[in-house]
Amino acid sequence: MQKRVVFRSKLLPYMLVLPQIAITVAFFFWPSYQALESSFFIEDAFGFSREWVWLENYYELFRDPGYLKSFRTTLIFGFSVAFLAMAISLLLAVAANRAIKAATSYRTLLIWPYAVAPALAGVIWYFLMNPSLGIVAYWLKGIGVEWNHYVNGDQALLLVVVAAAWKQVSYNFLFFLAGLQSIPKSLIEAAAIDRAGPIRRFWSITFPLLTPTTFFLLVVNLVYAFFDTFALIHATTEGGPADATSILVFRVYNTGFIGQDYGSSAAQSVILMGMVILMTFIQFRYVERKVQY
Amino acid sequence: MATLNIKSLGKIYPGGVTAVSDVNVDIADGEFIVLVGPSGCGKSTILRMIAGLESITSGDLQIGERRVNDLEPGERDIAMVFQNYALYPHMSVRGNMEYGLKNEGLPKDQIAERIAEAARTLRLEEYLDRKPAQLSGGQRQRVAMGRAIVRDPKVFLFDEPLSNLDAKLRTQLRAELKALHQRLGATFIYVTHDQVEAMSLADRIIIMNAGRVEQIGTPMDLYLRPASRFVADFIGSPAMNVVEGTVTEDRRGLLVDGSRDIRFADEIPATAGARIAMGIRPEHLSPDASGAAQFHLVVDFVEQLGADTVVHGKVSGTTVPLAVRLSGVQQHGSGEILELGCAADQLHLFDLSTGQRLN
Amino acid sequence: MVENRPILTFLTHAILIVGVVFLCFPVWMALVASTHGPGALSQSPIPLWFGDQAWENYSQLLAGGLPEAGGVPIGMMMFNSAIMALVITFGKIVISILSAYAIVYFRFPFRMGFFWMIFVTLMLPVEVRILPTFDVVVKMGLLNTYAGLTVPLIASATATFLFRQFFLTIPDELVEAARIDRAGPIRFFKDILLPLSRTNIAALFIILFIYGWNQYLWPLLITTDESLYTVVMGIQRMVNSGEALPVWHYIMGTAVLAMIPPVLVVVLMQKLFVKGLVESEK
Numbered sequence: 001m002q003k004r005v006v007f008r009s010k011l012l013p014y015m016l017v018l019p020q021i022a023i024t025v026a027f028f029f030w031p032s033y034q035a036l037e038s039s040f041f042i043e044d045a046f047g048f049s050r051e052w053v054w055l056e057n058y059y060e061l062f063r064d065p066g067y068l069k070s071f072r073t074t075l076i077f078g079f080s081v082a083f084l085a086m087a088i089s090l091l092l093a094v095a096a097n098r099a100i101k102a103a104t105s106y107r108t109l110l111i112w113p114y115a116v117a118p119a120l121a122g123v124i125w126y127f128l129m130n131p132s133l134g135i136v137a138y139w140l141k142g143i144g145v146e147w148n149h150y151v152n153g154d155q156a157l158l159l160v161v162v163a164a165a166w167k168q169v170s171y172n173f174l175f176f177l178a179g180l181q182s183i184p185k186s187l188i189e190a191a192a193i194d195r196a197g198p199i200r201r202f203w204s205i206t207f208p209l210l211t212p213t214t215f216f217l218l219v220v221n222l223v224y225a226f227f228d229t230f231a232l233i234h235a236t237t238e239g240g241p242a243d244a245t246s247i248l249v250f251r252v253y254n255t256g257f258i259g260q261d262y263g264s265s266a267a268q269s270v271i272l273m274g275m276v277i278l279m280t281f282i283q284f285r286y287v288e289r290k291v292q293y
Numbered sequence: 294m295a296t297l298n299i300k301s302l303g304k305i306y307p308g309g310v311t312a313v314s315d316v317n318v319d320i321a322d323g324e325f326i327v328l329v330g331p332s333g334c335g336k337s338t339i340l341r342m343i344a345g346l347e348s349i350t351s352g353d354l355q356i357g358e359r360r361v362n363d364l365e366p367g368e369r370d371i372a373m374v375f376q377n378y379a380l381y382p383h384m385s386v387r388g389n390m391e392y393g394l395k396n397e398g399l400p401k402d403q404i405a406e407r408i409a410e411a412a413r414t415l416r417l418e419e420y421l422d423r424k425p426a427q428l429s430g431g432q433r434q435r436v437a438m439g440r441a442i443v444r445d446p447k448v449f450l451f452d453e454p455l456s457n458l459d460a461k462l463r464t465q466l467r468a469e470l471k472a473l474h475q476r477l478g479a480t481f482i483y484v485t486h487d488q489v490e491a492m493s494l495a496d497r498i499i500i501m502n503a504g505r506v507e508q509i510g511t512p513m514d515l516y517l518r519p520a521s522r523f524v525a526d527f528i529g530s531p532a533m534n535v536v537e538g539t540v541t542e543d544r545r546g547l548l549v550d551g552s553r554d555i556r557f558a559d560e561i562p563a564t565a566g567a568r569i570a571m572g573i574r575p576e577h578l579s580p581d582a583s584g585a586a587q588f589h590l591v592v593d594f595v596e597q598l599g600a601d602t603v604v605h606g607k608v609s610g611t612t613v614p615l616a617v618r619l620s621g622v623q624q625h626g627s628g629e630i631l632e633l634g635c636a637a638d639q640l641h642l643f644d645l646s647t648g649q650r651l652n
Numbered sequence: 653m654v655e656n657r658p659i660l661t662f663l664t665h666a667i668l669i670v671g672v673v674f675l676c677f678p679v680w681m682a683l684v685a686s687t688h689g690p691g692a693l694s695q696s697p698i699p700l701w702f703g704d705q706a707w708e709n710y711s712q713l714l715a716g717g718l719p720e721a722g723g724v725p726i727g728m729m730m731f732n733s734a735i736m737a738l739v740i741t742f743g744k745i746v747i748s749i750l751s752a753y754a755i756v757y758f759r760f761p762f763r764m765g766f767f768w769m770i771f772v773t774l775m776l777p778v779e780v781r782i783l784p785t786f787d788v789v790v791k792m793g794l795l796n797t798y799a800g801l802t803v804p805l806i807a808s809a810t811a812t813f814l815f816r817q818f819f820l821t822i823p824d825e826l827v828e829a830a831r832i833d834r835a836g837p838i839r840f841f842k843d844i845l846l847p848l849s850r851t852n853i854a855a856l857f858i859i860l861f862i863y864g865w866n867q868y869l870w871p872l873l874i875t876t877d878e879s880l881y882t883v884v885m886g887i888q889r890m891v892n893s894g895e896a897l898p899v900w901h902y903i904m905g906t907a908v909l910a911m912i913p914p915v916l917v918v919v920l921m922q923k924l925f926v927k928g929l930v931e932s933e934k
Contacts, residue, residue, distance in 0.1 A: 184377065184379065186375045186376075186377060186379035187379050187381060189344075189346050189366070189373075189375075189379065190373070190375060190379040190380075190381075190440075191381075191392070192345075192346070192365070192366045192367055193344060193345075193346075193366045193367060193371065193372065193373050193393070194367065194392050194393030194396055194440075194444075195367030195368075195393055195396040195397055196367065196392070196396050197367075200396065204392070205381060208383045209382070209383060
């Protein structure tokens, strides 16, 4: 969309967009192109020689059980975080929506975790679940659950899922609350007159009307889980034990910086890029927002 | 029997605001009751208390011999039509109408039957599978009514259902509502701020002001014998002429702005020296020096409406404006003096401070 | 609405309180742990209430840092974090508002091209282009500099979109009136558009500050010189410090310190924050 009335300067607009475009080109497009290009080569460790291998790096990845496991882990991780974070926040939002008077106080108490960095969230939960010292691990032992995420891969995954979901509850809560508050009260009243009890009202009226919000949050949560949680994993389990928590984005870092295999890392990056593009595309298409002109 | 008995109904919001106080009315089976009044008078609050959407602070509400104060809205056997329709946007028209019946556990064939019947009555057959967003305002309002009809409730509640529609549609739907009431024979309780709607639809009107009942009566009751100045002002178009003044010593005249032009044939039921308001409808004044009240009008200007003529002017010797409606085309020049009078039952006297009727 | 079921009200508050506890408990424990000495935290169960080592722990952290993790003073790391966060925040706001202004209020060749270029960056989070971006930064000699820490993160599609959306809602008449008043594009921007954008800028400030402060991967890669470490990324070294056992009371103390600025910003500017968040994602 364009304003009907515009200014007629010739040079000024270019100067105004220049900073952003320059940075975008230098730090987004150029590196992305590089990543794409690198993914078609195998480089030696010193970067002296490169050999064109077309899609060899990609084939390798899909033949690599480690990579496939990472893919699986990422999907499990992503959907678990999304589901857990959304379910908890929806429950809280519904409750907060009912407690109209105290809603703002509860909101203050519930939204501040948004400000906590994923790395910090991870570290704190890492501490809480420490097999020997963690207070939550202690309680679990009290009810008969042996907890040691240093050894047990599934438990390590559970740990990072909980930490990641913990952080995301606030964000989801805000959006669910806004969504709930936008449903006209008269609809709920009509349903009450139509003899629907509170549970029935929620599932047949409220929840269907929340679908746009739910879908939007699902995509956001998945993107968060797939990408923004690098910090969380790196600061705690470092992908372990035995790659149990090595999600795709972590693997890119590991392969490239630690393993020094630039070609493979680049290929992984490109695959991830493909995933983001797909998800962003879905998000924009469905939520059909700003892209109108 | 779909009767309603309302005794001493009151509503005080937490925080101390009194929305409704001491409402008493017995509504007969099949009556069309209209609650009318200006914004904030409490009419919607009363409706919502009947529906169960607001809690009742004091008093008793009985629907059909059953005390319903503590019952859920869904248990009171009522149906409601909202101002903004409140149709479920994600369900089709059929879905909207089915919802309540499904919740009641009615068998499928009965549901289908009732929907078919209601759709016929309201001419909605073509739209049954459409979603609300695909319908016009008038169609949506009919769906809202359809949703209420299929429930076959004891009482139908209407919360300003026509306010969101344009004038022409409003008149059309008003007639349909009246016909619907006659056809169904059900008890209707209807809230509006429009006195024309009230007058044309109601069997009886409850007129509210600041949480209190001003008067309950048939439209004609309210028109011919308004119980207070408020009612007199509210009902009737063009509005009633109201002249404020002091009762003369002989109690047969009204002192206004120093002028003693207004004379009454008999002594009026007010004490000498009291401040009162005199009300006479423009259509009840005639150029006749006889009658219960007589006075002179100094003409300012004249509105020719074709079928009627409205003469605007001032009570002789005062700055008080007055209007009189005469039939046919009449000519009167500015400055002309008309002698006017009215019949005894068309004269309304109100105490100035309390607003209550004196005669 | 009337719901004659007191059990529901009870349930509502119960759920909310459990939720609050779930969200606050971890941070509570972090706070508690940071006030104890090494002894109290060396066996299970660890105390649930504060200890008396708060002053010692925090002063050690701020001034000297954790010896096992290289002894980088937390105070210095927080300073770096602050610089990074503020530069990124202001940088993003300035750049995006200028771009949005250009795209909305001017007609020029490639206008839509630029718009799409900015849009596409939404699909390229840094984690997806780590290596090559790192290479570019190294080639530019920006390793271990504040510039390297901040500039690559300054281009923001979200902020640009937010401003663009906002500008589109401003009535055209304002521009026409300004032109009649002989105001050119720059003056219009400075005197009319900018003041109107105040709330949006404030709301964005909060979100961007948090984004900037909480950066992890980028500082991790770009800084090898300890004096440039930021606190959110620096904590990692304390947790995974090789063979030595994690020194939890210091780690928790660091976590608490690292959390304070962004949490404070959110809590103090809560209303703006909520508005900005919900509006920017619409």
